[in-house]
Amino acid sequence: MIEARNVYKTFQTPDRREVKALVDFSTRIEKGEVVVIIGPSGSGKSTFLRCLNRLEDIDSGEILIDGVNIYDKKVDINKIREEIGMVFQLFNLFPHKTVLENVTLAQQVVRKRSKEEATKVARGLLEKVGILAKERGYPSQLSGGQQQRVAIARALAMHPKIMMFDEATSALDPEMIGEVLDVMKTLAREGMTMAVVTHEMGFAREVSDRVIFMDEGQIVEEGTAEHFFVNPTHERTKLFLSQIL
């Protein structure tokens, strides 16, 4: 379903140094698969996720979604993005819109749904993430965990084929991580294709099909969550796991 082929991506830092974010990066994510990407800060895991819906430009390589190279200039990227839900570390809810409007806006603007239809979809999803009671509130009136659940509902409202989570629980207070992970686990069990950048190994163990460990823009090691817990092979993997577990 998703395939990255030999992707290279470098960043320029403000002081004009070059940082290699992705180096000859290739992987595949199949339909219905839940892939967890772990790795130290700066290893390129978020960059990879952001490349999957072209929030970043790449230097070379291809990213194919259902066989279409999304970096092809002829591709309408907005059509591709409609099919990819993204959840951000800092939620990025629209602060000037109510909770309900956050979930209905893109449905109306992008999917061209009527207001009634969009509201119906939104209410269903807000109920699913357990936050329907706050539909008239503004994001600033919600806790971090509630905001992130609204952000998940907002992405789901587009009925995406794949959901991406970019450190979705990293900015949350510890007591709120659980409520967001629960929503993500439910999605995984329902068969959603998911690419999840996280440090939550418990989540990886419970629902992931595959874990990718990245460092310096490359895949160091990949396998099931059990493999990472029981016998990680590479030294760098062992070191990293010892730091986060």
Add this chain to the structure above:
Amino acid sequence: MTFNRRSLITLGILAIITAGSYYFFTRRGITYIWHWESIPEMLFYKGAKSADDPAVRLRMGILMIGFVLTLKISVFAIFFAIIIGTVVGISRLSSEPVTRWISMAYVEVIRNTPLLVQIYIIYFFVGSLLRLSAFTAGTAALAIFAGAYVGEIVRAGIQSIHKGQMEAARSLGMTYAEAMRHIILPQAFKRIIPPLAGQFISLVKDSSLVSVVALADLMFQGQQAVARTYHAFEIYFTVAFLYLVMTFALSMATQYIERRLAISD
């Protein structure tokens, strides 16, 4: 609001300054016979206008006619300044260099030349070419002038919105234009209301400069009235007060809008 000892000291100093200056001006001041009684009829009067219009009714006096024209010029100029400013502000951030350069050149040229010169150029040169009325030329000059400042304010406003907002909107499949319209600009406008208010207050006051192209605004009518009656002090105080009425109303209106938009904070 709580008054304390500091408020008392401040009030005391203020009273001393007031008393002192009153003493100074009455003792050493000029001899001037005030004619405030001539002011009301410059605002409103009841009577016939001319032989052609002999009906006796309540009519606007000369200053009020000027007030209305200044109001009209200001409203049109603010409206177009917002449009120009929004376009310029977005263009300044365009990824396409020619658009960026043109908008930057516009801002720099307009901000770095005197408004009075611009009014003359637009009225005498552009106005003659395009056969513009004094009203159109004067209003256009003000809108173009304020548009450059509004453009910079809008640009700063857009840049102050966290880039995650654009990313979230784009990742939902919105185009750049849709994201701007629904997500970025509404938030940016809310944030730039205070500097915009300041800019528009300046515009109302700067509109007095269009009197130089014989546009009969408040300032122009005030000068006419002074030329006829020599009651310079009373008339200019009244003119100043009428400008204050407009700008203060604008201040209040923007504060009201600001409070209403603060609902989502």
